[in-house]
Amino acid sequence: MSAASKPKLPADDYISLMLFYQAYAETIDNGDLNGWPALFTVDCVYKIQSRENFDRKLPLATMAFESQGMLKDRVYCIRETLYYEPYLQRHVVAAPVVTSVDGDTVHAHASYAVFRTKPDDITHVYNVGRYEDTLVKSPESHHGWLLKSRICVFDSDLILNSMIYPI
Amino acid sequence: MSAASKPKLPADDYISLMLFYQAYAETIDNGDLNGWPALFTVDCVYKIQSRENFDRKLPLATMAFESQGMLKDRVYCIRETLYYEPYLQRHVVAAPVVTSVDGDTVHAHASYAVFRTKPDDITHVYNVGRYEDTLVKSPESHHGWLLKSRICVFDSDLILNSMIYPI
Amino acid sequence: MSAASKPKLPADDYISLMLFYQAYAETIDNGDLNGWPALFTVDCVYKIQSRENFDRKLPLATMAFESQGMLKDRVYCIRETLYYEPYLQRHVVAAPVVTSVDGDTVHAHASYAVFRTKPDDITHVYNVGRYEDTLVKSPESHHGWLLKSRICVFDSDLILNSMIYPI
Numbered sequence: 331m332s333a334a335s336k337p338k339l340p341a342d343d344y345i346s347l348m349l350f351y352q353a354y355a356e357t358i359d360n361g362d363l364n365g366w367p368a369l370f371t372v373d374c375v376y377k378i379q380s381r382e383n384f385d386r387k388l389p390l391a392t393m394a395f396e397s398q399g400m401l402k403d404r405v406y407c408i409r410e411t412l413y414y415e416p417y418l419q420r421h422v423v424a425a426p427v428v429t430s431v432d433g434d435t436v437h438a439h440a441s442y443a444v445f446r447t448k449p450d451d452i453t454h455v456y457n458v459g460r461y462e463d464t465l466v467k468s469p470e471s472h473h474g475w476l477l478k479s480r481i482c483v484f485d486s487d488l489i490l491n492s493m494i495y496p497i
Numbered sequence: 498m499s500a501a502s503k504p505k506l507p508a509d510d511y512i513s514l515m516l517f518y519q520a521y522a523e524t525i526d527n528g529d530l531n532g533w534p535a536l537f538t539v540d541c542v543y544k545i546q547s548r549e550n551f552d553r554k555l556p557l558a559t560m561a562f563e564s565q566g567m568l569k570d571r572v573y574c575i576r577e578t579l580y581y582e583p584y585l586q587r588h589v590v591a592a593p594v595v596t597s598v599d600g601d602t603v604h605a606h607a608s609y610a611v612f613r614t615k616p617d618d619i620t621h622v623y624n625v626g627r628y629e630d631t632l633v634k635s636p637e638s639h640h641g642w643l644l645k646s647r648i649c650v651f652d653s654d655l656i657l658n659s660m661i662y663p664i
Numbered sequence: 665m666s667a668a669s670k671p672k673l674p675a676d677d678y679i680s681l682m683l684f685y686q687a688y689a690e691t692i693d694n695g696d697l698n699g700w701p702a703l704f705t706v707d708c709v710y711k712i713q714s715r716e717n718f719d720r721k722l723p724l725a726t727m728a729f730e731s732q733g734m735l736k737d738r739v740y741c742i743r744e745t746l747y748y749e750p751y752l753q754r755h756v757v758a759a760p761v762v763t764s765v766d767g768d769t770v771h772a773h774a775s776y777a778v779f780r781t782k783p784d785d786i787t788h789v790y791n792v793g794r795y796e797d798t799l800v801k802s803p804e805s806h807h808g809w810l811l812k813s814r815i816c817v818f819d820s821d822l823i824l825n826s827m828i829y830p831i
Contacts, residue, residue, distance in 0.1 A: 341508040341675040352594050355608065359627075381752065418548065418652045420625040422591050422610045422777075424756050427686050441689060443589075443756045443779060445610060445625045447652040453622050455787050458754040458779045460693075485752045485781040508675040519761050522775060526794075585715065585819045587792040589758050589777045610756075612777060612792045614819040620789050 338428040339436070347465070348425055350475040351440055355421035358496055363408060366496055367401035371466060374398055375479040378497050381459065384483045392493060404496070414494045418447040419456065426463075434467040435478070442482075444497055446490065457497055459484035505595040506603070514632070515592055517642040518607055522588035525663055530575060533663055534568035538633060541565050542646040545664050548626065551650045559660060571663070581661045585614040586623065593630075601634040602645070609649075611664055613657065624664055626651035672762040673770070681799070682759055684809040685774055689755035692830055697742060700830055701735035705800060708732055709813040712831050715793065718817045726827060738830070748828045752781040753790065760797075768801040769812070776816075778831055780824065791831055793818035 339347065350369075357365045370376065379391040395401050426440040439462050446456035464479040482497040506514065517536075524532045537543065546558040562568050593607035606629050613623035631646040649664040673681065684703075691699045704710065713725040729735050760774035773796050780790035798813040816831040 337676050342504050344679050345511050348592050420652050422608055425682050441756055452655050453625050453653045458787050485754050486787045488786050509671050512678050515759050587819050589775050619822050620792050620820045
């Protein structure tokens with residue numbers, strides 16, 4: 331077999347990145363809300379935005395946070411002030427595609443499907459789309475990576491009931 | 498780029514583990530029921546349990562088998578004694594996360610979504626959850642790994658009709 | 665830990681193959697119809713076939729194309745002559761399983777789930793199944809690989825409305 335096209339990341343780094351994507355999903359699916367902001371840098375961006383608005387560069391987003399502090403505020407809000415019916419989420423996240431590497435900074439994206447289960451109900455497709463991400467390698471992070479920016483670009487303009495937890 | 502955080506498995510081992518997860522899914526999806534027990538050790542545990550019961554450490558499980566022989570018995574039961582409407586399953590299994598390695602024994606988990614298709618019907622989301630696994634490296638196994646324990650922890654308490662095949 | 669069972673591809677090659685599967689999905693999901701034929705060899709085969717027909721080796725297929733030219737023709741057809749309601753697709757594709765390697769030719773398959781979103785509607789499970797593929801390593805291709813043959817073997821005989829875009 332001829333030589334492979336040069337990979338954007340060494341195999342070990344790519345696998346660790348892929349596992350970070352799974353760790354992120356797992357943190358949310360396990361309901362570990364306090365663990366969620368810890369996956370981001372202090373100066374992070376996090377948005378959940380419909381594909382229609384993302385593609386047209388329109389600013390409207392379902393959620394838009396511009397620092398780790400705002401993520402922590404959202405967690406506080408979910409835990410202490412919002413009134414809602416709880417539900418379970420299950421992410422199935424595909425292998426991330428690295429588009430560029432600049433020092434310790436990586437641009438990548440990955441398709442996801444999130445399934446939602448309410449108490450005493452069957453499981454529904456809740457939100458599908460792709461993560462558009464900027465990540466930084468971070469040896470002090472438990473998972474080796476932190477999100478500098480994550481935009482969850484989802485396909486449907488309609489959201490089943492309300493969206494409480496992060497995607 | 499700085500050194501990657503040390504991976505829990507060498508790249509080749511991780512990839513072979515990831516492929517074992519796909520091989521498991523494929524065995525079931527292809528209806529190769531006889532091939533299913535061969536993916537386990539002789540003294541295996543296999544359970545399908547709701548997340549609610551798993552998290553509370555309650556014993557009730559939808560299926561619970563405690564040896565490869567019991568898995569073979571289940572297969573015999575499906576093939577010869579159960580009366581049911583057949584259906585197709587399709588697993589989409591995410592990359593497994595290795596939590597610890599002890600010699601040839603690996604603890605890992607992975608999120609899955611299983612879709613079910615009945616004859617002359619559309620495809621439905623059937624069962625989503627995560628595999629909580631203990632695996633052993635086994636050079637004599639065709640796939641390089643065997644399951645010592647697999648608990649399928651699923652999100653919904655409701656099961657669409659009956660559950661016949663393994664997850 | 666004992667030596668891993670010998671992998672069918674070196675780690676870097678496997679990862680590049682896995683990323684090709686994601687690149688294929690992304691090309692379709694992004695609506696990049698002109699990019700789709702470029703993922704195939706000139707003398708390619710592309711089919712979308714129900715599992716029932718595939719397993720029985722029956723010829724009937726939902727789509728069946730026998731050259732890159734026919735794929736381009738399909739794209740022209742979608743863009744210029746078909747009358748249909750547009751929809752968005754989202755693929756979640758599992759890690760591909762390599763079954764054999766012969767020089768630069770690889771046989772592999774992978775499970776997929778495709779979700780469809782129509783304007784002003786929620787997301788539905790649209791088509792689940794597996795890709796049965798023959799790929800060739802191609803250094804001149806942007807992604808390092810080209811499809812010589814792809815058969816999308818889907819589980820349900822029923823298709824939600826019509827099928828316009830490739831799977």
